[in-house]
Amino acid sequence: MDPIARRSPGLAIPALLVGNIALAIGPWLVRLAQTEGQVGPIGSGFWRLALALPIILLFARGERATGGEGIGLRPAIIAALSTGIFFAIDLATWHSGILRTRLSNATLFGNVTAILLPLYGFVAMRALPTRRQALALALATIGAALLMGRSYELSARNLAGDLLCLCAGVCYTGYFVAAERARTALGTWTTLSWSMIASLPLLLLIAFALHDPIWPHVWWPLILLTAGSQVLGQGLMMYAVVRVSSLVMGLMLLVQPVVAATIGWIVYGERLTGFDVIGAVLIAIALLMVRASRRTLPAERKSLSSEP
Numbered sequence: 582m583d584p585i586a587r588r589s590p591g592l593a594i595p596a597l598l599v600g601n602i603a604l605a606i607g608p609w610l611v612r613l614a615q616t617e618g619q620v621g622p623i624g625s626g627f628w629r630l631a632l633a634l635p636i637i638l639l640f641a642r643g644e645r646a647t648g649g650e651g652i653g654l655r656p657a658i659i660a661a662l663s664t665g666i667f668f669a670i671d672l673a674t675w676h677s678g679i680l681r682t683r684l685s686n687a688t689l690f691g692n693v694t695a696i697l698l699p700l701y702g703f704v705a706m707r708a709l710p711t712r713r714q715a716l717a718l719a720l721a722t723i724g725a726a727l728l729m730g731r732s733y734e735l736s737a738r739n740l741a742g743d744l745l746c747l748c749a750g751v752c753y754t755g756y757f758v759a760a761e762r763a764r765t766a767l768g769t770w771t772t773l774s775w776s777m778i779a780s781l782p783l784l785l786l787i788a789f790a791l792h793d794p795i796w797p798h799v800w801w802p803l804i805l806l807t808a809g810s811q812v813l814g815q816g817l818m819m820y821a822v823v824r825v826s827s828l829v830m831g832l833m834l835l836v837q838p839v840v841a842a843t844i845g846w847i848v849y850g851e852r853l854t855g856f857d858v859i860g861a862v863l864i865a866i867a868l869l870m871v872r873a874s875r876r877t878l879p880a881e882r883k884s885l886s887s888e889p
Contacts (some may be wrong), residue, residue: 593824597833600817605840607810608679609848610742615680620803622676622794628795628803629672630777633811637773640816651888655840657766658775660759665779667756672780673787674748680691684845685857688838689725690743693750695834696722697756702828714828717870719833723864727856735779757830761822769819835864 614625677688697719703710710718763772789796797803822830839861845851 591665591824592696593821594829594833596817597821597825598836600814600821601833601836602840603809603814603817605837606844607753607806607814608673608684608841609844610682610802610806610809611676611679613660614797614806618797618799618802620797621678621788621791621795623673623784623788623791623793624671624795624797625803625806626661627781627788628694628797629811630781630784631809632803633775636775637770637777637816638811641770641774642766644771650746654766657763657772660763661772661775662779662857664756664759664772665776666762666783667752668776669783670789671749671752671756673784674745678742678745678749681853682739684776684849685838685842685851686739686743687792688841688885689744690746691749691753692834693747693838694753695725695831696752697751698831699828701754702831703756706779708712710828711784713870714856717832718828718869720863720870721835721867723868725835725838727860736755756824760819764819764823769816772817773819803879825882835867839864 611622611625614620614628615622618625620628668815675687675691678690682690696718699710760772760776763775785795787793825833842851842853842857842861846853
């Protein structure tokens, strides 16, 4: 199976779309958690996981470990715990960056995964992309660059935020690579459970070390952040991660900056430019191209999760 059609996607594409929309609303809720709830960015990341953990554990009760695709139970648990370390650093840096730059910037830099993940996929598969795949990736890259707009003119105000979000995007790539390996043997909710168990103490330690406010004055932004970003968003992403290729996964992540830019425009007056609109159109074309592609490379027979 090639990097574009690892297995029949089924409902994976709609799940990715809904999951990415839910995740794109997250930066707005992080800002609201600070302004309305007086919770710091790392604190909001902690509560996002802590409030969701009982729900995720409940869902995980009905799952049975398969130990499938050449990975044993113990390596799968280790992989799941490593996703928690990646995710804790991702949340700490990304939530901090959200408060220091535009919503569209934060989501774009935070989703540099959209480029890094497909590149990792092609390297791991030891395969070159087809012309259609290469063109789709190129269009998506150009679209993302155009959507950055004023990010090219980095200022003292948003430079720190952009760099923090870029760091988060690198960690998010590591999260997906490890999650895919764990997910094949443990299942979606079990993987998320182990990941969150590893993330929570690390986030709490970071928050205390940086004197980040933890206890909220109001809870509703954190509850919405938990339900949308962690339960719905991350749950759907985990469901889809072993059902679609790295290229599809990466390109679908670029739905998030389009949604975040729209929220930033409507709520905070972060107006969209002509370049933003062109970038969104290019990303949409790239997604359609990837969705239509079904070509298989005969030399490739193993999924990413079984690669060393």
